[in-house]
Amino acid sequence: EGALGSFTAAVEAGATDPSLHVYRAQAAYQIADCATALSALDAAGAAGEAHAELFLLRADCHWKGERPRPALAALAAGEAKYGPQRAFTRARVQWSLALGLYQLAVAEGRRYLAQGADGLDDRLFLAEGLLRAKQHAAARDLLEETRLAHGDDARVLVQLGHAWLGLAHPLTAAGFFARAAALHDPKFARDAAEVLRLHGHPHKA
Numbered sequence: 001e002g003a004l005g006s007f008t009a010a011v012e013a014g015a016t017d018p019s020l021h022v023y024r025a026q027a028a029y030q031i032a033d034c035a036t037a038l039s040a041l042d043a044a045g046a047a048g049e050a051h052a053e054l055f056l057l058r059a060d061c062h063w064k065g066e067r068p069r070p071a072l073a074a075l076a077a078g079e080a081k082y083g084p085q086r087a088f089t090r091a092r093v094q095w096s097l098a099l100g101l102y103q104l105a106v107a108e109g110r111r112y113l114a115q116g117a118d119g120l121d122d123r124l125f126l127a128e129g130l131l132r133a134k135q136h137a138a139a140r141d142l143l144e145e146t147r148l149a150h151g152d153d154a155r156v157l158v159q160l161g162h163a164w165l166g167l168a169h170p171l172t173a174a175g176f177f178a179r180a181a182a183l184h185d186p187k188f189a190r191d192a193a194e195v196l197r198l199h200g201h202p203h204k205a
Contacts, residue, residue, distance in 0.1 A: 003023075003027040003030075004024060004027035004028050004031065004033070004036070007020050007023045007024040007027055008024060011024065011043075018043075018044045018045055018046070018047035018048075019044070019047055021040045021041070021043040021044035021045075021047065021048065022040070022041070022044045022047050022048060022050070022054065024036070024037075024040040024043075025037045025038075025040035025041045025044065025048065025054070025057065026057070028040060029057050029060075029061065032064075034060075034061035034064055034065055035065075037057065037058075037061050038058065038061050038062075041054065041057070041058055049081065052078050052081075052082040052085050052087075052088075053087075055074050055075065055077060055078025055081070055082075055088075056074075056075070056078065056085075056087055056088060056091065058074045059071045059072070059074035059075045059078070059088075059091065060091070062074060063091075063095060068095060068099060071095065072092065072095065075088045075091060075092055084111075084115060086112065086115045086116065086117050089108055089111055089112040089115060089117075090112055090117070090125075092104075092108045093105050093108045093109050093112055093126065093129060094129065096108055097129045097130070097132070097133045100133075102130075102133055102135050102138070105129065105130070105133065105135075106130070106135070106138050109126040109129075109130075109142070112126065113126070120146065120150045120153060120155075120156075123142060123143075123145075123146040123149075123150075124146070124155055124156070124159065126142060127139045127142050127143050127146070127159050127163075128159065130142065131159060131162055131163060131166070134166060136162075136163045136164075136166030136167045137163075137167060139159070139162075139163045139166075140160065140163040140164065140167065143156055143159050143160045143163055144160070147160065152179065152180075152183055154180050154183070154184035154185060154188075157176045157177070157179050157180040157183070157184075157188075158176070158177065158180050158188065158191075160173075160176045161173045161174070161175075161176035161177045161180070161191065161192075161195075164176065165195060170195050170196065170198075170199035171196075171199075173195055174191075174192040174193075174195040174196050175192075177189070177191040177192035177195065178192040
């Protein structure tokens with residue numbers, strides 16, 4: 001708040017440097033004052049578009065204000081000016097999932113991986129989003145690819161368990177939980193047993 005007050009005071013005192021409005025926008029964003037951030041970016045003119053990150057700031061403020069259309073439009077404008085940006089694509093994946101645009105989310109997720117975000121954590125981020133959106137088949141396919149590339153990481157096995165459970169294959173799901181227990185942490189054996197019990201296979205637990 002102190003930084004925002006200082007930049008605001010400078011503007012009110014007659015300072016005309018457009019970068020002051022950019023600093024105001026960034027300071028306001030840091031304290032979740034998105035209305036001030038957006039007005040400051042507008043006041044900055046061309047300086048408010050001087051970096052790709054400023055488009056993401058604008059987009060995120062619109063999203064937090066429950067204005068998805070201008071949020072996505074800000075990302076598109078940023079890409080039109082600066083080319084594909086991994087952070088933009090990640091945001092578009094998250095927002096597409098939240099809006100129920102699952103096919104778009106899957107397509108953007110693939111684009112995200114193609115932009116170089118192909119590490120294990122990136123893939124798990126996408127799979128978790130798909131699982132939360134109940135897109136179990138897409139999550140399973142992504143996780144199977146991830147398993148081939150990164151091996152039997154505990155998080156991959158557990159997410160695969162949840163994906164198969166969502167696809168109504170409890171025995172397969174329990175098998176992944178059991179494998180996670182055998183390779184990584186015995187606590188996952190409880191998940192395997194619980195799945196089998198709830199789905200009528202207590203003798204296999």
